[in-house]
Amino acid sequence: MKLASSENIRFIDKEIEYKHNTPSIVLMENAGRSIAEKMTQLFSKQSKICVLVGSGNNGGDGLVVARHLLNNGCQKVHVVICSTSLSKDGQTNYDILKTYRDVEIYTIKTLEKAKKILWSSEVIIDSLLGIGVNKEVTGIYAEIIDLINQKKDAKVISVDIPSGLKACGSLSKWPTVKADHTITLEFPKENMLIYPHKKVVGKLHVVDIGIPKMVRDRVRPSSYQVTANFVKKLLPKHREDSHKGDYGTGIVLGGNTNMAGAVKLSSLAAVRMGIGVLHTIVPNEIKNTVQNYMPENITWAIDYSKSRSSLNDTAKVLTKSDAMALGMGMGTKSNDQFFEKLILSYKKPLVVDGDGLNLLSKLPKGVIKSNWVLTPHPKEMSRLTGLEVSDIVENPVEVCKHYSKQFNCTLVLKGASTVICSPKGIAFINTSGNKSLSKGGSGDVLTGVILSLICAGATPLAAAISGVYIHGLSSDLLLESQNYRGILPSDVANHLPKAINSITQ
Ligand SMILES: NC(=O)C1=CN([C@@H]2O[C@H](COP(=O)(O)OP(=O)(O)OC[C@H]3O[C@@H](n4cnc5c(N)ncnc54)[C@H](OP(=O)(O)O)[C@@H]3O)[C@@H](O)[C@H]2O)[C@@H](O)CC1
Numbered sequence: 001m002k003l004a005s006s007e008n009i010r011f012i013d014k015e016i017e018y019k020h021n022t023p024s025i026v027l028m029e030n031a032g033r034s035i036a037e038k039m040t041q042l043f044s045k046q047s048k049i050c051v052l053v054g055s056g057n058n059g060g061d062g063l064v065v066a067r068h069l070l071n072n073g074c075q076k077v078h079v080v081i082c083s084t085s086l087s088k089d090g091q092t093n094y095d096i097l098k099t100y101r102d103v104e105i106y107t108i109k110t111l112e113k114a115k116k117i118l119w120s121s122e123v124i125i126d127s128l129l130g131i132g133v134n135k136e137v138t139g140i141y142a143e144i145i146d147l148i149n150q151k152k153d154a155k156v157i158s159v160d161i162p163s164g165l166k167a168c169g170s171l172s173k174w175p176t177v178k179a180d181h182t183i184t185l186e187f188p189k190e191n192m193l194i195y196p197h198k199k200v201v202g203k204l205h206v207v208d209i210g211i212p213k214m215v216r217d218r219v220r221p222s223s224y225q226v227t228a229n230f231v232k233k234l235l236p237k238h239r240e241d242s243h244k245g246d247y248g249t250g251i252v253l254g255g256n257t258n259m260a261g262a263v264k265l266s267s268l269a270a271v272r273m274g275i276g277v278l279h280t281i282v283p284n285e286i287k288n289t290v291q292n293y294m295p296e297n298i299t300w301a302i303d304y305s306k307s308r309s310s311l312n313d314t315a316k317v318l319t320k321s322d323a324m325a326l327g328m329g330m331g332t333k334s335n336d337q338f339f340e341k342l343i344l345s346y347k348k349p350l351v352v353d354g355d356g357l358n359l360l361s362k363l364p365k366g367v368i369k370s371n372w373v374l375t376p377h378p379k380e381m382s383r384l385t386g387l388e389v390s391d392i393v394e395n396p397v398e399v400c401k402h403y404s405k406q407f408n409c410t411l412v413l414k415g416a417s418t419v420i421c422s423p424k425g426i427a428f429i430n431t432s433g434n435k436s437l438s439k440g441g442s443g444d445v446l447t448g449v450i451l452s453l454i455c456a457g458a459t460p461l462a463a464a465i466s467g468v469y470i471h472g473l474s475s476d477l478l479l480e481s482q483n484y485r486g487i488l489p490s491d492v493a494n495h496l497p498k499a500i501n502s503i504t505q
């Protein structure tokens with residue numbers, strides 16, 4: 001699903017006005033009416049309602065909402081104009097609304113008056129600032145936003161976007177409305193789906209405001225939401241008359257003396273996801289435990305400190321493979337030469353995770369190839385890029401877009417909401433998954449899932465997008481019957497077939 005930026009919305013507005021000869025006030029009317037209609041499902045008509053109106057078209061939408069709430073039978077509507085000026089269409093809607101008898105309109109002069117109205121309201125409709133927020137929120141808007149956020153016993157509904165939140169880009173340090181519901185127009189905006197911004201959005205509703213399909217189709221966003229339908233199309237097709245060769249041969253390479261679990265989890269996930277043949281390559285010390293973990297994989301022993309002989313011993317397997325997942329639980333001691341030689345010689349798609357990323361961070365980034373998938377969490381991303389972790393978590397989409405282009409590979413920036421970016425910097429935002437995944441080993445499962453999908457024929461980007469979604473979905477399905485605390489990464493791996501079924505059937 002397309003996610004819009006402010007520029008995308010401005011593009012739509014221009015197309016509608018100039019190519020389709022539609023005055024802008026028509027869209028404002030559609031918007032206000034659709035929002036008011038949605039609101040009737042969210043509170044009773046008897047509620048005491050306060051509509052806060054700002055200077056731009058978001059404020060104009062609020063004035064239309066107030067009128068349609070009155071038309072729908074709401075009786076206690078108070079409108080507080082929080083600015084000395086209104087937009088052109090906002091002014092027209094003000095002139096219409098003031099002819100209505102059953103509404104009380106105040107133009108805010110002191111905060112005291114606004115406070116009194118706000119304090120006695122059961123529903124607060126926030127139409128102070130929309131996607132046009134372009135500077136620090138200070139002064140009267142900041143004070144009103146603080147008041148809204150202090151009032152805990154009212155339902156706060158934001159029109160289009162919580163006031164103060166930007167549609168895209170880094171976390172703002174200024175006051176932002178914390179909404180219970182956000183009713184957005186036509187497309188979700190990028191930041192609405194991604195933590196930390198997502199926290200202020202509440203429940204997200206998207207309403208239709210009558211944008212013609214031909215205009216919607218012309219919108220070229222730089223980010224998309226990953227949906228089940230999209231993933232269904234990306235999944236490699238399986239045939240009834242298939243054989244194991246059709247689903248590829250993959251390698252999981254990693255592990256260390258005290259870290260056999262990571263490769264076990266990646267291997268389990270790869271097999272549960274349907275890989276044709278799996279080879280696991282690990283240090284000799286953990287070969288037996290990995291071999292005994294499941295009968296489906298073929299295990300090979302290496303010694304990281306002897307890179308030449310280790311690579312010679314596994315040369316045949318490496319050559320025969322279709323893709324490799326590398327780095328889980330590998331450690332970073334005495335294996336940098338092995339790692340470097342391996343990645344320089346391996347030409348097939350590579351999924352680099354965990355310590356593989358830490359080893360990679362010490363190398364020039366020119367070694368990265370366009371058929372690679374990197375799967376860092378913010379700390380690993382910080383090592384790869386030199387950015388502070390806080391800069392990454394406050395602006396994950398832009399950071400991921402920038403570095404996927406710079407590294408020229410598929411980048412999966414993991415977190416409570418994971419961003420996947422193509423080598424061209426197009427972002428795909430995943431919203432499946434839950435806090436049951438906040439456990440050591442969850443990322444190893446994801447790596448195995450992505451490996452398996454590449455081996456079955458998906459492109460590295462398609463495998464990353466669908467892998468992240470299915471991994472999260474598997475944990476969501478488990479959450480339906482269990483508490484998140486006890487859901488294990490291995491449970492998530494074992495549940496993958498159910499997750500695939502829920503998408504494909
Ligand atoms: N196709 C659609 O989706 C449609 C969308 N529509 C609606 O339009 C909304 C976008 O409208 P918009 O462009 O007028 O922007 P919006 O946010 O209301 O206000 C900008 C104003 O606020 C000001 N301002 C900015 N930052 C500020 C700050 N920190 N503190 C104080 N002031 C600040 C800025 O002032 P200036 O830059 O002049 O200083 C300007 O005057 C959109 O969210 C949706 O609700 C529909 O009506 C129709 C179809």
Ligand SMILES: Nc1ncnc2c1ncn2[C@@H]1O[C@H](COP(=O)(O)OP(=O)(O)O)[C@@H](O)[C@H]1O
Pocket residue numbers: 354377414415416417418432433434435436437438439440441442443444445446472
């Ligand atoms: N609260 C959460 N909601 C959704 N997904 C989460 C959450 N916490 C963690 N995850 C997911 O779990 C995985 C954790 O990966 P990672 O930190 O690399 O774990 P490990 O290295 O221990 O295997 C990532 O895919 C991440 O997106």
Ligand SMILES: [K+]
Pocket residue numbers: 058126127128129130158159160161162163
């Ligand atoms: K708003």
